[in-house]
Amino acid sequence: MDDMYRELIIEHYKNPSYRGELDPCDHSYEDENPSCGDELRIMLNVDENNIITDARFEGHGCAISQASADLLLEDVIGKSVDEVKNMTKEDVLDLLGLETLGPARIKCAMLSLKCLKAGLYGVEGHAWEDII
């Protein structure tokens, strides 16, 4: 669908608000989609009440993977860690303004939430379906 490349995604891909380093940070986790070459590292600061106070990402890849990271971080700052743990695939698609994605691209969209959750849970090496 051309629809997929609506203004929102292209804008967040070209001019991301949350791309950059968070140093020092409480949590950092990186992951990739080897089949696409998408790479992503998410950094988080979490306060004593388990609220995410700041977040940044670094990486490169397709518009879907990078815009999804930017939109997701924008959304989770100010949320509690428990709220993030309960986020679903549908939440990410909502953020992207998409109803659905094909099997080849869903991995790109889910890389950011997979990375974020894995960073918070401290697990790695699973498919996004296992983590999200």
Added chain:
Amino acid sequence: MIDSTKILQDFPLLQQAGPDGKRICYLDSGATSQKPQSVIDAVTNYYEQFNANVHRGIYPISERATKETESTRNKIRDFIHAAASSEIIFTRNATEAINLVARSWGEANLKAGDTVLLSEMEHHSNLVPWYMLAEKIGIKVEFIPVTDEFLLDMDAYHQLLKSRAPKLVSVTGMSNVLGTVPPIKEMVREAHAAGALFLMDGAQSVPHMSVDVQDLDVDFLAFSAHKMLGPTGLGFLYGKKALLNAMPPFLGGGDMIGKVHLGSFTCAELPNKFEAGTPSIAEEVSFGAAIDYLRLLGMDAVYEHERQLTAYAIEKLREIPGLKIFGPLEGARGSAVSFTLDYVHPHDVADILGSRGVCVRAGHHCAMPLHERFRVPATTRASLYIYNNEEDITRLCEALLYVYKLFG
């Protein structure tokens, strides 16, 4: 001269409308080709008219199935100019054909420290079987470098033949990413002079040009049916008879045996020795129709059609802002044209093109080392065949200009 507009009529899938309502613009024949009606009909005809297992059935439909699969073997023999039909082994795909050589010839003839010489532009199917052999028996794997001009470095090849004295050189007849066509005949002569055997991975070259195994003097040739109008699930290994005869069997089971006793067996004669189990009968039968189709066109005409269309595609693609082609711009090259756009990831390109009915491939095209060599994570690839024409190139370029409008 090929009339691609007339040819289009023979391919039912290419009559379909894409997502934008126009006919599908299929530019991914390097991955798999479309199939003409005659091949599709041959599959159906087998299942409707003479579906029976081959070889030992002594009744008319089984005998017909055996006769027609062997007829395909003879057509392949003629198509690649092999000396004998028994030199043509049916496999599942080109990958399995290369694995057959690595496991059977490799394990019987190579020992720890022996070198197999590959190139930096090989498909994973001509890399991983040799890496597996390196892990198993300790062979060394060396690589002919690719120059910045996207050609094999022939000086380095000559050096490697001298310094490493490889037992086998295994190189593609046409890079599935760059389109580069190496000088195989010259390379074979030099390999033989240095005491090495030569395997050509013909998955990309056999569908697109005339290949004469006796003239090239290759020892082994691997290729697959589905990239040359045929069905999936069928590939081929050509090997010189003396080599195949001396090789141990690959897979064991029915069909590949002479006699089986409790505790022992003898091998069948070639080619059955390497064809264990019930073969892909419908595929073998229908591939005969694919060869008929290509022979009617003539492989020199196929090559010339693609040469002209590829030159036109390269000329038009170079007009797209920020587009960089990975492959020779002229000279001996095939019809795979890979490129990057400096403002957008190849997956986004392929996705947007797909939504406009233009089917291209994006990724590393099973050639990760080559992409590492040129320091790009992925490329977008358009690959052409007999049914493509200038209108397809126009649609590709229009779609790419739309991508530029969105992302550039």
